[in-house]
Amino acid sequence: MTNERERSEAPTGNVALVTGASRGVGRGIALGLLAAGFRVYGSGRSIDQADLPRELRRVRCDHLKDEETARVFDVIRSECGSLDLLVNCAWGGYEKMVEGGAFTWPAPFWDQPAHRWTGMMDAGVRAAFVCSAHAARMMTPRHRGLIINISFWSAQRHLGNTIYGIAKAATDKMTSDMAVELKPFAVPVISLYPGLVRTESVLAAAESGAFDLSTSESPEFIGRVINALFHDPNLLARTGQVLIAAAVAKEFGVLDIDGSSPPALTLADIPFEG
Template sequence: MNHVSGRDEVPAGNVALVTGASRGVGRGIALGLLAAGFEVYGTGRSIDQADLPREIRRLRCDHLKDEETAHVYEVLRSEQGRLDLLVNCAWGGYEKMVEGGAFTWPAPFWEQPMHRWTGMIDAGVRAAFVCSAHAARLMTPQNGGLIVNISFWAAQRHLGNTIYGIAKAATDKMTSDMAVELKPFDVPVISLYPGLVRTEAVLAAAESGAFDLSTSESPEFIGRVISALFHDPNLMARTGQVLVAAAVAKEFGVLDTDGSSPPALTLGDIRDGL
């Protein structure tokens, strides 16, 4: 299977793994890929209780534990013998944003609780690295596949807190360097930036007026964009790049679940405190 040639002829049934698929963006990506014809495997600590259709293969996994991640790939090898798409979405950075009545998310780095480092760097960046290493062992022999790392504008300016910026900048650098090493095997690696996504947490915050949802994206929208990228016959030309999901959607004519075309945010549109 070659990643570039014949993409338009690839039938439905490509195997996708979405980490952090229990809720939020990860859940939406899993749903979007399922609707696009992928055989979807989803991981998460609470995946057994997630609101997902039975067609999605659930694999309970705490990606802080390497042995549990390894088991996920053992199942993939046993049941499929291949992996065509990995979406690294596992992330513990938004947990415990309020502690003891205090909103600690925007605190200066010297006042940040160290669990936030664990949630963003270990459960985020490190988990993506380990999952990508396992995926590469499946993708390089087949000379094809795609790895997508979900990232954000915090890689490029201060947003919220220092640890957040470190995590996203590390994700983008990881994407760039992995792309160099995987290029001879026709396996592209992409960093993908969502916009304001209507996750459970964002919808709850919007009720109090914290967010204007008029230009927001559904979680499934990101899955639709990833599917369009996967089927792009010229995707290798983008490997190592940072892409904005809504900009990719406009290029390929991808619409959101409500038929809308979300605007592609730029760095200037992003405000502090997110």
């Protein structure tokens, strides 16, 4: 356990936890927040092997296991005493997309493997709910904090498969209802939609022509957007809303790491399926 002397000598600054920070969007968010001056904690099953700066505090966690999730918050409480920002990015929905040589991702719901529900609903939605409950216990006494749930357009239109839509729609509804209960404590909750993000998997797919990266975003971009939201003095007025990261960036003048301004996608830009 960290004693009071160690805590007083710990680095100052706003404390953030990014779940699912080992790779992809979560890793990018962690890097973006670290560059913005946050003291960042990153959790994930493979966080110890992740390509992350030494300044980022790694806490290995399988968010399918509640006791491991509780430990993450115990570590933050012990080392910092408070938590200012939670970004729920843990997500197992993109694992094992190809099985036995078959691409099972777009299969109809009756042919979907059972693990996809676990990866999206349990490792995604349920993990976000449990983490948010822990965070709320730390934030509400201080009347300070922000919870961000990473979501996507599949909440509003069929994309890929039915479970994907269920998971993201549940995330947006969870955001809306949590916001009602947290608003009296001045803790906003936001659902944030990224665009096409140049994650490791997207870059690999782009080599085969699967994606046009001309309007894509770096993984760090959404971390920059979250930093801008965190410092918005009128943020509580947005609580419970679904926000598009690129639209928020334009509002606050946030640029990507290459100086570009990614376009804000709308529902009309998302390919319709079904």
